[in-house]
Amino acid sequence: VADALRAALAAVVGDAHVLADRELVAGYERDWTGRFGGEARLVVRPASTEEVAGVVRACADAGAAIVPQGGNTGLVGGGVPRGGEVVVSLARLDGLEAVDPLAAQVTAGAGVTLEALQGHARAAGLAFAVDYGARSAATVGGMVATNAGGMHVVRYGTMRAQVVGLEAVLADGSVISRLTGLIKDNAGYDLPSLLVGSEGTLGIVTRARLRLVPRLGERATALFAVEGAEAALELFAELRRHVGSLEAVELMFREGIELVEAEGFGSDPFDVPHPAYVLVECAARTDPMDELAEAVDALDVRDVAVASDSNQRAALWALREGLPEAINQRGVPHKLDVSVPLATLPAFADAVRERVAEGEVVLFGHVGDGNLHVNVLGLDPDDETVDQAVLELVAEHGGSVSAEHGIGIAKARWLSLTRSPEEIAAMHAIKRALDPAGLLNPGVLLAAG
Amino acid sequence: VADALRAALAAVVGDAHVLADRELVAGYERDWTGRFGGEARLVVRPASTEEVAGVVRACADAGAAIVPQGGNTGLVGGGVPRGGEVVVSLARLDGLEAVDPLAAQVTAGAGVTLEALQGHARAAGLAFAVDYGARSAATVGGMVATNAGGMHVVRYGTMRAQVVGLEAVLADGSVISRLTGLIKDNAGYDLPSLLVGSEGTLGIVTRARLRLVPRLGERATALFAVEGAEAALELFAELRRHVGSLEAVELMFREGIELVEAEGFGSDPFDVPHPAYVLVECAARTDPMDELAEAVDALDVRDVAVASDSNQRAALWALREGLPEAINQRGVPHKLDVSVPLATLPAFADAVRERVAEGEVVLFGHVGDGNLHVNVLGLDPDDETVDQAVLELVAEHGGSVSAEHGIGIAKARWLSLTRSPEEIAAMHAIKRALDPAGLLNPGVLLAAG
Numbered sequence: 028v029a030d031a032l033r034a035a036l037a038a039v040v041g042d043a044h045v046l047a048d049r050e051l052v053a054g055y056e057r058d059w060t061g062r063f064g065g066e067a068r069l070v071v072r073p074a075s076t077e078e079v080a081g082v083v084r085a086c087a088d089a090g091a092a093i094v095p096q097g098g099n100t101g102l103v104g105g106g107v108p109r110g111g112e113v114v115v116s117l118a119r120l121d122g123l124e125a126v127d128p129l130a131a132q133v134t135a136g137a138g139v140t141l142e143a144l145q146g147h148a149r150a151a152g153l154a155f156a157v158d159y160g161a162r163s164a165a166t167v168g169g170m171v172a173t174n175a176g177g178m179h180v181v182r183y184g185t186m187r188a189q190v191v192g193l194e195a196v197l198a199d200g201s202v203i204s205r206l207t208g209l210i211k212d213n214a215g216y217d218l219p220s221l222l223v224g225s226e227g228t229l230g231i232v233t234r235a236r237l238r239l240v241p242r243l244g245e246r247a248t249a250l251f252a253v254e255g256a257e258a259a260l261e262l263f264a265e266l267r268r269h270v271g272s273l274e275a276v277e278l279m280f281r282e283g284i285e286l287v288e289a290e291g292f293g294s295d296p297f298d299v300p301h302p303a304y305v306l307v308e309c310a311a312r313t314d315p316m317d318e319l320a321e322a323v324d325a326l327d328v329r330d331v332a333v334a335s336d337s338n339q340r341a342a343l344w345a346l347r348e349g350l351p352e353a354i355n356q357r358g359v360p361h362k363l364d365v366s367v368p369l370a371t372l373p374a375f376a377d378a379v380r381e382r383v384a385e386g387e388v389v390l391f392g393h394v395g396d397g398n399l400h401v402n403v404l405g406l407d408p409d410d411e412t413v414d415q416a417v418l419e420l421v422a423e424h425g426g427s428v429s430a431e432h433g434i435g436i437a438k439a440r441w442l443s444l445t446r447s448p449e450e451i452a453a454m455h456a457i458k459r460a461l462d463p464a465g466l467l468n469p470g471v472l473l474a475a476g
Numbered sequence: 477v478a479d480a481l482r483a484a485l486a487a488v489v490g491d492a493h494v495l496a497d498r499e500l501v502a503g504y505e506r507d508w509t510g511r512f513g514g515e516a517r518l519v520v521r522p523a524s525t526e527e528v529a530g531v532v533r534a535c536a537d538a539g540a541a542i543v544p545q546g547g548n549t550g551l552v553g554g555g556v557p558r559g560g561e562v563v564v565s566l567a568r569l570d571g572l573e574a575v576d577p578l579a580a581q582v583t584a585g586a587g588v589t590l591e592a593l594q595g596h597a598r599a600a601g602l603a604f605a606v607d608y609g610a611r612s613a614a615t616v617g618g619m620v621a622t623n624a625g626g627m628h629v630v631r632y633g634t635m636r637a638q639v640v641g642l643e644a645v646l647a648d649g650s651v652i653s654r655l656t657g658l659i660k661d662n663a664g665y666d667l668p669s670l671l672v673g674s675e676g677t678l679g680i681v682t683r684a685r686l687r688l689v690p691r692l693g694e695r696a697t698a699l700f701a702v703e704g705a706e707a708a709l710e711l712f713a714e715l716r717r718h719v720g721s722l723e724a725v726e727l728m729f730r731e732g733i734e735l736v737e738a739e740g741f742g743s744d745p746f747d748v749p750h751p752a753y754v755l756v757e758c759a760a761r762t763d764p765m766d767e768l769a770e771a772v773d774a775l776d777v778r779d780v781a782v783a784s785d786s787n788q789r790a791a792l793w794a795l796r797e798g799l800p801e802a803i804n805q806r807g808v809p810h811k812l813d814v815s816v817p818l819a820t821l822p823a824f825a826d827a828v829r830e831r832v833a834e835g836e837v838v839l840f841g842h843v844g845d846g847n848l849h850v851n852v853l854g855l856d857p858d859d860e861t862v863d864q865a866v867l868e869l870v871a872e873h874g875g876s877v878s879a880e881h882g883i884g885i886a887k888a889r890w891l892s893l894t895r896s897p898e899e900i901a902a903m904h905a906i907k908r909a910l911d912p913a914g915l916l917n918p919g920v921l922l923a924a925g
Contacts, residue, residue: 208818211625211842211880215899216921223666224665311720369578370578427662450654454665472665
């Protein structure tokens with residue numbers, strides 16, 4: 028039977044693109060954290076939408092479960108096999124069409140990396156609005172499937188806000204397509220919106236029509252020292268009110284700054300230690316420094332360091348960007364990507380520190396989105412007691428168990444903490460409607476049921 | 477049987493809010509164009525989400541079809557009965573919670589009018605991003621259900637982009653709710669996204685959590701005279717590149733200006749007639765006139781009139797806002813709200829004028845969205861030959877048969893012109909999954925099938 032499927036897949040994509048060799052397959056079987064993975068039945072590498080459709084039909088005929096895989100940068104196990112699935116790698120769908128300067132849009136294949144997309148937009152005098160650390164490997168298909176977030180959401184929204192249209196292969200091998208770039212298109216249910224964030228369980232994204240934003244050449248960066256999360260939120264609210272060029276507002280705490288310094292990734296620019304730090308970046312067509320400086324004068328903060336050249340800007344950003352790496356230097360952390368309503372963020376941060384009695388808590392996040400990355404160091408990575416405790420706190424504070432990473436395998440059992448039985452029933456109904464045999468990424472997002 | 481349903485509904489909402497009297501019911505039975513409507517079995521006016529859920533359960537038990545109704549300002553017959561349905565008016569769900577200044581969000585009941593929402597946001601120093609002519613009557617629930625657009629989409633997106641979360645009653649009477657205002661919430665399928673634009677066929681929206689935007693006090697308005705649609709698009713592209721404060725870009729043609737002048741709604745500020753007119757509005761925290769003036773100097777246009785006070789601004793806007801009214805003075809027009817890819821807009825406009833041999837064509841629209849309102853005057857309103865011809869042209873140009881008004885009853889038969897059989901099959905599957913008995917707004921959006 029396995030050989031029949033292999034032959035059927037080879038007939039679609041060519042023999043060279045159906046991998047069964049254990050060594051070749053290995054690279055597709057584990058995620059980069061090393062936490063998730065399993066044996067793949069086969070790895071298939073289609074090169075076009077038609078080939079993806081053929082692959083899905085062949086798998087459907089064989090009753091073989093499919094795991095779609097993009098850049099394999101996910102953190103919740105949604106893009107690697109659990110054991111026995113066919114991995115469909117979208118890496119070869121890396122076509123990037125010419126930028127449409129009139130619409131300020133581009134059509135990109137699922138396998139295009141974020142970095143390639145950014146460069147392509149820049150070359151056309153525009154920019155792509157989503158950005159985050161995994162840019163060299165993360166791909167458009169995965170970004171759509173997980174509704175990727177990142178640092179600029181406060182200005183531009185998540186991936187959802189960038190998707191003008193999608194092309195995707197459904198579980199029956201049919202292809203749906205909306206790639207003409209219509210901003211206003213109220214003709215029927217918005218299937219692209221349903222697919223964004225569905226983590227490969229409802230369809231396989233093959234191409235996306237994406238909006239581009241103006242390329243803003245002038246930047247201003249400042250690091251604010253504040254009393255704590257409450258003060259950070261007030262700072263954010265004031266900046267949003269007065270500074271139209273606001274692009275990123277990142278929150279760190281004392282423990283994070285100390286960790287980054289200890290691990291040599293950056294250094295605190297202030298003479299005395301402060302409880303919390305807010306890194307602010309502005310971008311505009313004309314120098315946003317005046318606008319930022321004017322706002323700063325009116326703010327009541329402990330201290331502020333303003334970058335006046337690109338070296339100083341890089342030094343301030345090193346504190347934030349070095350933080351995940353510094354954390355990893357201390358062993359395998361418990362990492363929980365969550366969000367809470369802005370008003371409850373300070374109470375939530377306090378509650379986490381209080382509830383997690385053992386282990387070292389390092390919090391950071393995107394303050395404007397209510398998105399905190401909760402890291403707990405020094406505990407057994409396989410004991411999920413702390414994860415459970417933190418996610419229960421999230422639910423108590425009206426938050427979401429996943430802000431930007433998705434549910435994947437990692438959090439499927441906790442979905443019910445922040446989604447009601449009625450919502451989960453509706454999700455199951457939609458899943459059954461579009462994938463009655465349960466072939467697409469089974470076990471991801473929705474636990475079997 | 478009818479009496480049993482009436483009693484069941486009265487038990488939910490109280491006798492006074494179940495209307496059967498023909499005179500009282502009449503106001504709910506026809507749309508404001510007079511084109512769509514039919515007899516309602518009953519009209520029910522629930523006052524809370526729980527009552528809506530009770531109403532839906534009672535109707536489900538009786539197998540009675542439901543037509544949800546908001547402000548009844550729709551243009552495609554999606555909110556009025558076709559004959560024999562229970563009309564569920566959401567007008568009494570008019571609660572407006574306090575603005576959350578930290579999150580810059582508000583929770584509004586389905587029955588809140590756009591005007592009330594705008595005033596509420598303004599009082600908190602913020603603004604609601606969507607605006608259009610029917611603001612005094614259009615309600616939040618209807619705006620969500622139809623993914624309302626309007627004049628500011630070029631800057632802020634459609635209603636979809638304003639919806640942070642929703643509360644809705646599904647066809648089985650269950651209530652789903654996401655009202656905590658999370659910007660990043662990747663925990664399962666985004667049910668609110670699916671409901672936006674579903675025209676009451678998948679659920680009844682009862683409350684919405686909406687983002688608010690900064691209130692921008694400084695405005696600049698200019699009317700450009702250009703050669704035609706091609707030049708209008710070039711103008712738009714240049715303005716978007718250089719003018720960050722761009723908020724509305726409206727396109728009119730010679731025939732529209734003449735009509736508005738003839739009907740006394742406004743007057744052309746230029747000394748000589750021009751083929752096309754682009755009305756531009758900018759808004760910012762600080763006076764956007766410099767930014768606009770600088771861009772104007774670099775532009776190659778036939779002429780430009782810049783408003784320097786609020787009277788002049790109103791005079792320029794009168795040309796655009798008077799246009800629909802001026803059209804109505806000439807009898808019942810054929811009105812088609814469509815969108816096409818920006819690059820094909822000029823060719824589409826030419827093709828419409830060429831294809832429509834009889835009748836007088838008046839085109840206007842939101843040029844940045846590719847959204848044209850095609851009006852044909854002087855033909856029999858009941859003969860849909862011209863509608864069919866125009867919508868076929870839309871399909872040929874890669875556009876959508878509905879830009880911002882939705883499909884409703886009016887265009888259900890034409891959905892297949894711009895949606896593929898695979899897309900329509902997926903829509904039917906979703907509809908069957910969430911409303912297996914077909915109780916919610918039958919015949920709207922999807923033709924029976």
